[in-house]
Structures are given as structure tokens and as C-alpha cells.
Amino acid sequence: MPDFLDTEHTEVLRTAERLADELAALAGRVAEGDIGAAVRESSKAAGVFGMTQPVAFGGTGAGALALAIVRDTLASRNVGHLPGVFGPSPGVLAEGGEPLRSQFLLPYLAGDMRSGFGFTEPAEAARHTWARRDGDDLVVNGAKSYVTGGADADFINALVEVDGIGPAMVLIETDRAGVTLGQRFGTLDGSHHAAFIFSDVRVPATHVIGEAGGGLRRAMRQINATRMAIAADCIGLCRFAIDLVEQTLVERARRHGLQEESARVGTDLERVTLGGMRIAAYAARSALYRTARLLDASENAVNEVMAAKSLATETLSRICDGAVQLVGGTALVDGHPLADILRRVHALQLAEGPTEVLAANVARGRLDLGLGRM
Numbered sequence: 001m002p003d004f005l006d007t008e009h010t011e012v013l014r015t016a017e018r019l020a021d022e023l024a025a026l027a028g029r030v031a032e033g034d035i036g037a038a039v040r041e042s043s044k045a046a047g048v049f050g051m052t053q054p055v056a057f058g059g060t061g062a063g064a065l066a067l068a069i070v071r072d073t074l075a076s077r078n079v080g081h082l083p084g085v086f087g088p089s090p091g092v093l094a095e096g097g098e099p100l101r102s103q104f105l106l107p108y109l110a111g112d113m114r115s116g117f118g119f120t121e122p123a124e125a126a127r128h129t130w131a132r133r134d135g136d137d138l139v140v141n142g143a144k145s146y147v148t149g150g151a152d153a154d155f156i157n158a159l160v161e162v163d164g165i166g167p168a169m170v171l172i173e174t175d176r177a178g179v180t181l182g183q184r185f186g187t188l189d190g191s192h193h194a195a196f197i198f199s200d201v202r203v204p205a206t207h208v209i210g211e212a213g214g215g216l217r218r219a220m221r222q223i224n225a226t227r228m229a230i231a232a233d234c235i236g237l238c239r240f241a242i243d244l245v246e247q248t249l250v251e252r253a254r255r256h257g258l259q260e261e262s263a264r265v266g267t268d269l270e271r272v273t274l275g276g277m278r279i280a281a282y283a284a285r286s287a288l289y290r291t292a293r294l295l296d297a298s299e300n301a302v303n304e305v306m307a308a309k310s311l312a313t314e315t316l317s318r319i320c321d322g323a324v325q326l327v328g329g330t331a332l333v334d335g336h337p338l339a340d341i342l343r344r345v346h347a348l349q350l351a352e353g354p355t356e357v358l359a360a361n362v363a364r365g366r367l368d369l370g371l372g373r374m
């Protein structure tokens, strides 16, 4: 349990534990295809659904620590990834004025529209997706290569280099003339993505979200929040995998104990492996909670968020590998939770910035900008 929680956050923890129990029971009872509605209902009743939505949009606008506690706790029961736990978050669109608010943000928050986030570009792109101003319009050209949920999205919030202004987040409807869905593909973790090509796509200049030129900063804020979400999910999953290993070792000892009076839990090698897992999880979990507290104190924590995300994903990857090895072949059987986590973790090591890119950026933060703590 995270140390030094005040009364408010202790209450958040208790709520998350109750919800985790409820969702774990649901996951065993409800068919996979129908689970979203049941999860949403439980999450709304617990007051968790609105935590990722600002108060201005009907949510509770939870802070970083509260969100980390909930995600860590739900993932520790392997239920944090279920659809419907959190309501749609406005992300960069929260900063859009009219007409974006009425036409897109409110229908999106009500669940009547879907969106995607267009940041990554094809490696072979000659230049970043760009736009030129033409009267009251922007004319967009370029491509985005990895838009999660993009094939079902009504619009994409895309990072676009606007000539003479700089990077801007621009809302582009997917049914606009000139938008082509180039490819739809799934990844190992079970998620779906789309690649888009933009050829002279005309959007009103009012589709720029917030002031033009601040797009990269705005995109980074959304990416930061997602990195924290990934980190907290991974930390919870580390605990889940370690719990599974410990249960396995205890059951093995119990089976041996039927024959041997002196049976103890775990061989020396198993104990060293388990101890290493717990040490790694302790370090990564401490980093997550420290970073969440920095964010809640309104500190610049971009570098710490990168550190927490890479530490959490890499730690989960190693722990999951070790857990599969200790549990044995049954852990690789389709449907086993460790097999499922193993499939998900590699995507998390790449999404929102691969580990090596984050490390290079942490060094840049220190050497070029004088930022970053240890």
C-alpha cells in the first residue's frame, strides 16, 4: 500500500479496492463482449468513471496521485484494462473554444462521437504533416501512421505544422474530402489502429485547438497524462504477477508438504528471483508515487514522468518474463492472465515513447534544459 496517504487519498484507495473486487467478480461472470456496460455502471456507482473528466465537464477532475492509486489498485487485480472504467477524457480538446466545444467536445464526452490522437508519422515521411492557410481555411497534407481507434473515429486531433505559425493541434474529421484511411491494423496487445493520408484536406481555421503554435506543448500534456496512466497500470500489474508467483510457490510447497514435513516455500533460486522482482517493483512503484506527488504540487515533472513510465514498463516486462518462467508452461496457455499481460506489455514499452527515446529525452532535459530530478 502506498505510504503516507492522507485521509482523502486513503478513501480513494478504499473505493478502488472495493471497485477492484467488484470488477474481478464481474470479469468472471459476464461475457467478454458485454462487459463494457457492466463495468461502466459499477465504475459510475463508485465515483471512479468521472475521475479523468474535468469538473467543468461533469467529472471530478482527480489529481495525479488519486488517479495513480486507482489505476495501480485496479491493475493489481488485473481489471484496470477493462473497457468502461473511465469516462472519455477531453484531452487536448478541453482547450478548444467554440465551435469545437459544441460540435465535437460535448458529443464526444456524451459518447456520441469517437476520436483518435494523431502524433506518430510514417518513418519515411519527407516532412511532418503540415498545413498552409488559405482564407478562412487550413489546407492539410501529410500522414499519421498509428492512430489508436482511428478506423472508428469521427475525428482525429492531429499535430500539424502550420506554415508561418508552428506546431498546432488541429481537429480533422475523418470523413473530410482528402482524408484516406490508408491501413487498418491490429497489434499484439489486441488494440486497433489506423494510418491516415491527408491530401489537400480543407478544414476551417477554427479547427485549431487553442492558440496556434502551442500544439506541441498541448500534445505533450496529453502524452504526459497517458504516460502516467501506463506507468500506474504497469505497477499494478507487477503486483498482480508477483502475487501469482507467490501463490504458485505456496501451492507447490503445500503439495510437497504432503510428503515432507520440512517443505518450505520456494527453492533458493526461486527465492532469489522473487526477491529481485519485489525489489524492482518497489523501486518502480516508489517512482510512480513520487512523480504523482510532484505533478499534484504543480512542479515541472516532464522528466520524472518519462522516468516513471520507462521504469514501470521495463520492470513489468522483466517481472512478467520471470513470472512465466517460475509458474511454468501453464502461464503461456491462451487465456492465462500472464500470457495476456505478456502480450500487452511490449506495446506499452513502445507506446507514448519507447524506452530508449525517453532515456535520450531525460538526458536532453538535464544537459540542454537543466531539468530533471533523481
Ligand SMILES: Cc1cc2nc3c(=O)[nH]c(=O)nc-3n(C[C@H](O)[C@H](O)[C@H](O)COP(=O)(O)OP(=O)(O)OC[C@H]3O[C@@H](n4cnc5c(N)ncnc54)[C@H](O)[C@@H]3O)c2cc1C
Binding pocket: 116, 117, 118, 119, 120, 121, 123, 146, 147, 148, 187, 189, 191, 347, 348, 350, 351, 352, 353, 354, 355, 356, 357, 360
Ligand atoms: C499500442 C500502441 C498504440 C499507439 N497509439 C498511438 C496513437 O494513438 N497515436 C499516435 O500518434 N501514435 C501511437 N502509437 C505510436 C507510438 O507512439 C510509436 O510507436 C512510438 O512513438 C515509436 O515510434 P516508432 O514506432 O516510429 O518507432 P521509432 O521511433 O522508429 O523507434 C524504434 C526504435 O528505435 C530506437 N530509437 C528511436 N529513436 C531513438 C532515439 N532518439 N534515441 C535512442 N533510440 C532511438 C528505439 O529503440 C526505438 O524503440 C502507438 C503505438 C503502440 C505500440
